[in-house]
Amino acid sequence: MSIFNWKILFDETQKERGRLALNYRGLKGLLEEEGFQCIRLVDSPITEDKLEKFDVFVIPCPDQSRFNPSEIDAIVTFVSRGGGLLIMSHAGGDPGLRANLNSIAEKFGISFQNNQVIDERQNFIHSNMPKITHFSGHPVTQGINEICYPAGCSLKVVSGNAEGVAFASKTAEPPEAIVTAVAEFGAGKVVALGSYEIFRDRTAGGLNTAQNASFALNIFNWLKERKKVVQMVSPLGEAREEAPVTIEASTTAPPSKETIVGVPEIAAYTPQLDKILTEITSLRRRFDSFVNEFRTFAARMLSQKGGPSIITKIPTETQKEQLPPMMIEEIEELESRLKSLKDQLEYITMRYQAGAIEKAEYAVQRSKLRGEIRAVIGKIKALKEKAGIPYGEYEMEEE
Numbered sequence: 524m525s526i527f528n529w530k531i532l533f534d535e536t537q538k539e540r541g542r543l544a545l546n547y548r549g550l551k552g553l554l555e556e557e558g559f560q561c562i563r564l565v566d567s568p569i570t571e572d573k574l575e576k577f578d579v580f581v582i583p584c585p586d587q588s589r590f591n592p593s594e595i596d597a598i599v600t601f602v603s604r605g606g607g608l609l610i611m612s613h614a615g616g617d618p619g620l621r622a623n624l625n626s627i628a629e630k631f632g633i634s635f636q637n638n639q640v641i642d643e644r645q646n647f648i649h650s651n652m653p654k655i656t657h658f659s660g661h662p663v664t665q666g667i668n669e670i671c672y673p674a675g676c677s678l679k680v681v682s683g684n685a686e687g688v689a690f691a692s693k694t695a696e697p698p699e700a701i702v703t704a705v706a707e708f709g710a711g712k713v714v715a716l717g718s719y720e721i722f723r724d725r726t727a728g729g730l731n732t733a734q735n736a737s738f739a740l741n742i743f744n745w746l747k748e749r750k751k752v753v754q755m756v757s758p759l760g761e762a763r764e765e766a767p768v769t770i771e772a773s774t775t776a777p778p779s780k781e782t783i784v785g786v787p788e789i790a791a792y793t794p795q796l797d798k799i800l801t802e803i804t805s806l807r808r809r810f811d812s813f814v815n816e817f818r819t820f821a822a823r824m825l826s827q828k829g830g831p832s833i834i835t836k837i838p839t840e841t842q843k844e845q846l847p848p849m850m851i852e853e854i855e856e857l858e859s860r861l862k863s864l865k866d867q868l869e870y871i872t873m874r875y876q877a878g879a880i881e882k883a884e885y886a887v888q889r890s891k892l893r894g895e896i897r898a899v900i901g902k903i904k905a906l907k908e909k910a911g912i913p914y915g916e917y918e919m920e921e922e
């Protein structure tokens with residue numbers, strides 16, 4: 524049985540694109556081998572009480588969701604007291620995602636930019652997967668010579684103790700852009716990446732590309748080193764600040780199932796929740812069966828009277844919930860990949876329309892992305908057809 528020395532909390536309250544059970548399973552396995560326990564936060568709001576039990580908090584690309592002021596304050600407090608924070612975005616930054624991640628990042632002197640880093644000369648397969656080979660001397664880049672930076676925006680250091688530690692090449696657009704930034708704030712640390720896909724499973728440019736996995740371990744090993752300032756009181760009652768001291772994390776055994784953090788703490792209620800969910804699923808299936816029987820009966824009665832026929836169709840979401848968990852995860856991962864590819868296609872189209880890239884270059888990139896989009900749609904259709912789920916919503920994507 525593995526022994527965990529540190530605890531990482533992955534946020535899922537902001538509809539993040541990076542998820543432990545979906546496309547960060549490889550990252551989860553990698554971290555667990557190194558002694559990190561990976562836990563999901565599924566219930567909002569984010570509070571100091573929820574964060575204080577963890578060494579590192581991860582925000583893997585919020586999507587069309589916004590943090591409220593109290594959540595931002597809780598995250599800043601967590602870092603100032605010694606917590607580690609990893610924040611990740613995507614091509615287009617906040618405007619493209621309709622998020623407000625910069626409301627957090629800028630508290631630490633970092634800003635995600637509304638662009639996409641591309642490199643026509645130094646890349647892995649596509650220009651939107653630039654090869655990063657320029658690093659400054661820092662623990663998160665120690666031993667790293669090359670990483671892939673897929674579908675990511677650039678970063679800007681705007682204030683404070685933040686600094687860039689990984690940079691695009693001179694041939695990239697934007698040239699020599701910051702792609703990874705770090706900051707020390709209070710007793711804590713922050714790492715910002717403009718690409719959440721850099722640690723994704725089973726995708727080009729993801730976790731298993733170049734030294735991306737080693738880069739991930741460097742980041743978490745640096746962030747986990749919690750420090751706090753100890754206040755010593757002299758006999759005269761005067762507070763005296765001592766040097767930071769490293770807090771040794773306690774060793775705890777892993778839970779038997781994947782842990783989820785919520786309000787209230789739900790571990791103790793898991794058996795009851797499982798029973799309730801099972802009963803709900805059973806009732807829902809019985810209800811669907813009743814609805815289908817009624818539709819069939821109504822259609823028969825109306826046909827006898829010469830009325831319009833009724834289409835018998837089980838709602839798509841209900842069908843999807845009845846599929847094996849692995850198939851659901853595969854469909855959701857492909858749909859996430861499809862959204863990412865469409866975002867990239869929209870971005871290069873905007874750049875072409877703005878005159879930032881030549882027609883020939885745009886045609887090549889557009890052709891590659893559309894080819895990938897068609898391939899992903901084909902896989903989604905095959906899975907949905909196998910499961911008997913309608914897939915008409917994807918027809919327009921192939922045109």
